[in-house]
Structure formats: C-alpha cells, structure tokens
C-alpha cells in the first residue's frame with residue numbers, strides 16, 4: 001500500500017516506515033534527522049554520461065570539479081543523517097576525456113537518454129585521458145572527513161564490448177566503503193563468501209538491465225552484501241539516488257526499512273510499482289516541491 005504524506009514544506013521529515021521522497025537530493029537530505037539511518041547504498045549519476053531529462057539533475061555540470069563538489073556537499077549532509085557507527089557504500093563509474101570532440105556515439109541500449117554532447121576536457125587533462133572520477137571523488141570525501149575503508153572492484157563478466165583497439169576493454173566499476181567514525185558496525189559473517197571466508201575486494205556480478213528503466217540499475221547482488229554487513233533487521237537504509245528502487249527491493253527482501261530520494265517523477269513511479277509488486281508492505285511517499293537548485297548548491301560550501 002502506498003500512503004501519500006503531506007507535511008509542512010519546511011518541516012523535518014521523520015520517517016515512520018519505508019519512505020520514497022520525490023525531490024532534489026540535497027533539499028530532502030537537509031530535512032532528514034541526524035544519526036537516523038544505519039547505512040547508505042547508492043550510485044550517483046556519472047559525470048557527462050546520461051541525461052535523466054529533468055532540471056536540477058546531477059551529472060550535467062560542464063566542469064568536472066563542480067560535479068565532484070556537488071557530490072561532496074550531498075554526502076557531507078548524508079553523513080549527518082548516517083548513524084555514528086554507520087557505513088556508506090558508494091558505486092561510481094569512470095569515463096574518458098572527449099579530446100574536445102563534441103559528438104558522443106549513441107547509447108545503443110538507451111538511444112533517447114545518452115547526452116548529445118560531451119563536456120569539455122577538464123583543465124590539466126589531455127585528449128584520451130581516463131578521468132579517474134572514482135578516486136577523485138573518494139579522496140575528496142576523505143578530505144571532507146569520511147574514513148575511506150575499502151575500494152571494491154565490481155567486475156562485470158557480461159560487460160558491453162567497446163570498439164577501442166588501443167587499450168583494454170573496461171569491465172569494472174568501483175564501490176567505495178566509507179565510514180563516519182573509526183569504529184563502526186560491520187557484520188563480517190553476514191557478508192562472508194559462501195565458504196565462510198572473509199569477503200574479498202573483487203566482486204564478480206553480472207549487470208542486469210531492468211526493462212522499464214532508461215539507465216543502469218544496481219544488480220541486487222551488489223547491494224545485498226552491503227546491507228547485510230552494515231545493518232540489522234528493521235534498520236533504515238538510505239539511497240539518495242533511488243532510480244528504479246533496487247536498494248528498496250533488497251531492503252524489503254531482508255526486512256530493512258528504506259528511504260529513497262529521487263528527482264524524476266517517472267522513476268519514482270517505476271520504483272514504487274516495482275516495490276509494491278514485491279510485497280504488500282506499506283510505503284510512504286512524499287513530494288518535496290522546492291526547486292531552487294542553483295541557490296542551494298552555490299550557498300553550500302564544498303571543502304575542496
């Protein structure tokens with residue numbers, strides 16, 4: 001059952017159960033209580049890759065540093081909402097400079113959604129350089145106060161072939177494990193390999209396309225070990241870039257509660273339908289209607 005909530009536009013949002021909030025990530029997170037969620041699992045939009053078709057979206061910044069700064073602001077506010085012994089699992093992809101080619105080859109899977117143009121080559125980089133976005137972001141988050149505890153390689157055995165002939169085909173992405181404190185809740189056994197061995201740092205998981213979504217969705221197998229290792233039943237998990245709601249799906253399966261934030265109403269719909277199909281459980285829904293994005297990001301002060 002979906003219960004629509006109406007609350008004062010400026011009031012603190014105190015979830016009473018699993019909740020989807022339609023709105024801009026930073027506006028919504030600012031309204032969530034401190035030390036509320038036990039874990040965050042998320043995949044922000046990658047830089048300059050995909051047009052999610054809505055004003056205020058992250059990823060379309062012309063400047064790479066501006067993109068990194070925006071994400072540092074988002075995760076700085078998310079850190080306040082995370083419990084002191086909580087963990088952030090952050091999946092992020094990389095890309096190459098355009099070499100000042102403005103043209104981007106069509107996205108074969110989602111022709112409608114690929115960005116038509118590519119951002120300029122960032123200052124200090126050369127044509128054909130790997131951008132190194134995952135590590136730029138991880139180090140910026142570390143400088144902002146996060147404990148960087150692990151980099152995990154998500155190896156994708158079924159990765160799409162690339163047409164390149166002068167470098168290896170990329171078949172991995174990064175998943176970073178970051179914590180708010182030096183000591184934190186981590187259930188090593190819950191996330192261990194099938195033979196009981198401590199989890200390793202290379203995870204081989206096939207990508208899975210979700211037919212309704214026009215973007216890359218999390219495979220549930222990537223999310224499961226994160227949630228099992230860092231939460232107990234009934235704990236809250238936050239995904240500030242909810243998309244098709246995969247984090248919610250895994251939460252429902254393992255009796256965790258979730259808070260999903262998503263800007264695009266079309267994706268909120270997709271996620272809601274998917275979640276309601278999975279279980280009868282009650283889900284709250286709230287629409288955050290403030291849309292003063294520019295102002296918010298320019299008044300927040302990134303640390304790098």
Ligand SMILES: C[S@@+](CC[C@H](N)C(=O)[O-])C[C@H]1O[C@@H](n2cnc3c(N)ncnc32)[C@H](O)[C@@H]1O
Nearest residue numbers: 024025045052057058217218241243244246263
């Ligand atoms: C990579 S997708 C997340 C996919 C998700 N992990 C899944 O399994 O479906 C990133 C999402 O961030 C959303 N997004 C982009 N800018 C946003 C913003 N400013 N506030 C909230 N969501 C935003 C996009 O609409 C998109 O759905």
